[in-house]
Amino acid sequence: MTGPAGWGEPLYERVLAGVPEGSTVLDVGCGPGVFAAFALGRGLQVTGLDADRSALAVAEKTALGARFVLGDAHQLDGEYDLVALVQVLAHVTNPLQVLKEAARVGGLVRATAWGREEESDLRLFGEALAPFLPPRPERRRPAGPPPLTDPERFRQLADLAGLEVVALDEVTSPFDYEDDDALIGPLLQSDLGRYAANRAGPTAVRAAVLETFAPRRHGEGYRLQNLFRVLDARPAA
Ligand SMILES: C[S@@+](CC[C@H](N)C(=O)[O-])C[C@H]1O[C@@H](n2cnc3c(N)ncnc32)[C@H](O)[C@@H]1O
Numbered sequence: 334m335t336g337p338a339g340w341g342e343p344l345y346e347r348v349l350a351g352v353p354e355g356s357t358v359l360d361v362g363c364g365p366g367v368f369a370a371f372a373l374g375r376g377l378q379v380t381g382l383d384a385d386r387s388a389l390a391v392a393e394k395t396a397l398g399a400r401f402v403l404g405d406a407h408q409l410d411g412e413y414d415l416v417a418l419v420q421v422l423a424h425v426t427n428p429l430q431v432l433k434e435a436a437r438v439g440g441l442v443r444a445t446a447w448g449r450e451e452e453s454d455l456r457l458f459g460e461a462l463a464p465f466l467p468p469r470p471e472r473r474r475p476a477g478p479p480p481l482t483d484p485e486r487f488r489q490l491a492d493l494a495g496l497e498v499v500a501l502d503e504v505t506s507p508f509d510y511e512d513d514d515a516l517i518g519p520l521l522q523s524d525l526g527r528y529a530a531n532r533a534g535p536t537a538v539r540a541a542v543l544e545t546f547a548p549r550r551h552g553e554g555y556r557l558q559n560l561f562r563v564l565d566a567r568p569a570a
Contacts, residue, residue, distance in 0.1 A: 362421030366392025
């Protein structure tokens with residue numbers, strides 16, 4: 334599920350903190366170009382790279398004045414003052430290789446990732462739907478390394494990639510929904526939401542979601558607080 338408009342701004346602020354106007358930025362996995370547009374607004378020279386042509390077509394309209402290229406985050410070209418990886422590392426095949434490439438072409442590397450499930454209100458959507466879904470199979474520890482939501486793992490990957498970690502900061506980003514429909518609409522269109530509504534009926538699902546989110550009421554709508562981590566690093570000398 335994507336967040337409501339504007340949710341990324343606290344993250345973008347941290348990713349660009351202290352980066353002087355006129356600096357060059359490679360926005361790896363730029364998607365539809367929302368961060369690229371934000372960086373342009375800060376007077377930066379932005380190149381966006383993504384493996385998805387359709388995302389690039391949207392980005393070209395979202396961030397007029399940035400340069401966009403089709404490419405693979407595992408193999409970067411050029412030289413940039415900053416390589417930004419905004420919500421990308423969890424989506425690539427080999428995050429270590431991507432960080433190594435970022436360290437090779439960037440003077441600074443800043444990368445963001447979700448916090449742990451229990452650190453974000455977004456988990457409440459799952460909790461609200463759980464009574465309508467089949468029981469989850471008993472959780473076994475997954476094989477392989479822990480995910481990037483674990484800050485120790487994030488730091489370790491940066492070390493392995495040859496980066497010197499300047500900071501691994503926590504950024505809380507409010508997700509604001511203006512009313513009940515804005516909160517529930519996207520949920521009911523998701524696969525799990527449709528499954529639950531087919532099983533129990535949309536009225537029951539709606540009531541359960543509103544009850545779960547009642548403590549997050551904010552004015553006429555709702556405010557969820559979600560935690561992200563921002564890695565701030567530079568190539569080790
Ligand atoms: C969750 S989206 C994040 C988009 C954007 N950075 C943002 O914050 O809105 C992840 C993006 O990474 C891109 N991506 C995934 N694997 C990639 C790869 N190997 N090379 C380049 N882009 C990749 C996807 O196409 C997608 O646009």
